[in-house]
Amino acid sequence: MPRPRSTAPAWPVHAGFVAVLTVAGTSYALAGPTGRPLVFFLVTALPMITFLISLGNGSLPDRRPWTLAVLGLALLLVIPLRWPDWLGGLHLGRAEGSLTDLTMSTAHTLFLMGTAVALRRRASADPGGMIDAALFGICAGGPLWEWLVRPHLPDGATAGGQLLLLGDLLVLCAVAGCLLRIGMMAEAGRGTLAYLIATSVLTLAAMITSAAPPGGEALWSAELLLAAFLCIAAAPLHPGASALTVPPPAAAQARKLRLWWLAASLCANPVIAAVQVIRGEQSSSLLLPLGTLLVVPLVLARIRLLSTQRDRAERTLAYHATHDELTGLHNRRHITAEIDRALVDLDRGALDEVTILLCDLDGFKPVNDRYGHPAGDAVLRTVAARLTAVVRADDLVGRLGGDEFLILCRGSAGLDPTDLAARIAETVATPVALPDATAAVGVTTGVARARPGQGLTREALISHADAAMYAGKAGRGRPSSTLEAVRHQA
Template identity: 65%
Template sequence: MHAATAAAVLGAGVAYALAGPDGRPVVYTLVSVLPILTLLAALASGHLPDRRPWLLAVVGLVLLCAGQLLFPGWVNEPHLGRAQGSALDLTQSTAHMFFLVGVAAAIRKRASSDPGGIIDATLFGLCAGGPVWEWVIQPRLPAAAQPFGEVLLLADLLVLCGVIGCVLRIGMMAKPGRGTLGYLLVTGVLTLAATATGTLTTGSGTVWSTGVMMAAYLTLAAAPLHPDAPAITLPLSAGPGAGSQRLGWLAAALSANPLIAAVQVLRGTESASLLLPVGTLLVVPLVLLRIRHLSGQRDRAEQTLAYHATHDELTGLCNRRHIAAEIDRALAEVDRGTLDEVTILLCDLDGFKPVNDRYGHPAGDAVLKAVAARLTAAVRREDLVGRLGGDEFLILCRGALGSGTAELTARIIEAVRAPFPLPAGVVSVGVTIGLAQARPGLAVDRDLLIGLADADMYAGKAARRRDDTAPINR
């Protein structure tokens, strides 16, 4: 594919150079149509599974072709990078935006694993575009350049630099898709080079700028045909978190354009007024997006810490600290008279140790997680289930249970006693439940309430042992 692309670039360049003024627009138009055909062919064959991004790129390319057909004479005249502010300039800028949005949409899933890095790379590209504009392009614009044309040209330059940085970052993340990303990167660089060549050269220099632009079209035509093309829409594993280097990009993005403008002011150059507003219009939304991403990371980290501080890591139930705090809160409501009753059920598994001894701790952990799920399903929606540690669980019931107490304990016993299918075999465990209740007027604190439930639970275990060892009358 690389050889075929190189041969196509060489052949198109030779044909363009040998063609006369009447033939060059034809050669250029044929070359600009080629990526449309390859994109549509790849979509029709199913080679590109994510259709929408590539269709956006097709719309941009169609706009470019339409502009060339409406203004065919520009191929033989200096136009690229001249900031003329014509309708063709506006058409080309709009087309570039469609194409760039399409590229961004194509890689959105791949970028989702490291959105911060993608934003930082885009900011780096935008920051790099500032010096190129102020010290290379703008001073060499022709006297006929129009303010609107300069704005369009600067926006094109900055967006191209941002996309180049973005594609570079994505290509560095993982190997799949690098072939197509490489062609997209070369397309961006060649488009930027064609614009710069059009600004820096005059007269016959238009041959070079349009020749470089044709090479950009041909590399773009190769991108969807590369075997790696389907991979650039596949998500990757999560990238590294934000650090001091990432925050440094934010500082660079916020300070780059003002510093360049300050240098221009000190030099007495009037061009400083253009880069600052246009560059800032592009940089500020990205910086805000990056800050939002950092804020989201912080919020998610805080939520994770809060969850782990109140939940058991193995089962996901409330941990000892959280269930103790909830019991204290419920007892305080009982003391105030706003809650008529609090019931706790202390559940201790029977026969759990043999499961660990015979099948190992992974099997024991699987049983504990299954018991946690069964307890949660057996209780009422408003009840709270927690794990105190080991094979001991506690259920907090707010409000009077009445006759429902026996029904609840029966559901729990039946749910826990059901067999547990494990990879090593089917196991069963039992459960002994100790119950304690607090009502208004009774001076009961959390430790006493749990102690009463614990005593009731051990009384139940002792009674069952007596039943198991009692002689059978014949």
């Protein structure tokens, strides 16, 4: 029986990578000017082969991000076919603004799109992850451009070429940022991530080393670029590749954003400008206006997202503090506080009457005993919905606990307590459909009413309603709401 892909050992992939890297690197170093383009083409074609094989045999179930990577690899494969002397002729990282540079930049942008799709899959509950990855790209790419690439650009570098090279540098750093963000949540896919991150780092290193020397041998940058292609070729073969885009459990998605990261994002360009002043550099940098235009909106978007998440959390906490978790009704604390507010309004003349109805279910315990607590919970939720539907729009319905409910009615307009108690009894008595049975419960309602000048406290009002409810349970033949209404009017 074949071993599942996700549990297969990873050492054959690592061993194969080292072997192919040794052969390819040695072959490129020993080959002459006519042989090196062929070696480079073969290495560039290898990732296409491994990706297409993995997509074809179903090893990569989420096809979209990997398909975007294949499109990027196809564009990169055009370069050695169309411009075989591009790498050996020291054109990499020279900001020439050529069609070759545009092709490479477009391919890297497709890689960024693929990693962004993978990040969205992994961090569906964390939309700020993509903003963080973009900030990482700008913060990391800025110093690389300003201190390692731009000072070594040749005199023939065009403004368009510099803009294209800077954008490519930022895109590669953003790819690395997306991959690092995925790595925070994808333990099963970290082997594949390591190869993909190494691809970004090696490509950046190739661009930097190619731009640094004023001329001469391009061997080091070529070897680094070959290693980058072999890393991305190994990525889909790693056993963890299939788990890379699978969303993790919700608990594993949450990651705190440290404020120092936003501070670093805002300080990146001022720090670069300060270093320029210290060095006495007079030339203006394309990075500063472009980087600022990118960083500020991203930081503002991240702060807005954090503010939205905080407001949502505060609303959730406020809701849970005032509502019953099972039924969604107001809880005991909130409903009793509302009674106090209603009595204050009664004393100052804003209300002509405050009425409460205390409802206790009859026959609820046998439902729990016979059908279990899930069935009892379903009955309580159904009763809560029915009570909410039968009262006036401004009346408050709360659950005191267990099978006891309380209804607060502010004002007498349109309210007949006797009629309301009868409608409550009728609607609650309707059988409740359960998954495997039908349950029926009854209700006994006790009513208490407070009018101006009586000076009733909340405790006294609830006590009257409680006494009326128990009197109704004892009498059974006489509606408790009628008994209590008559008694308080006397």
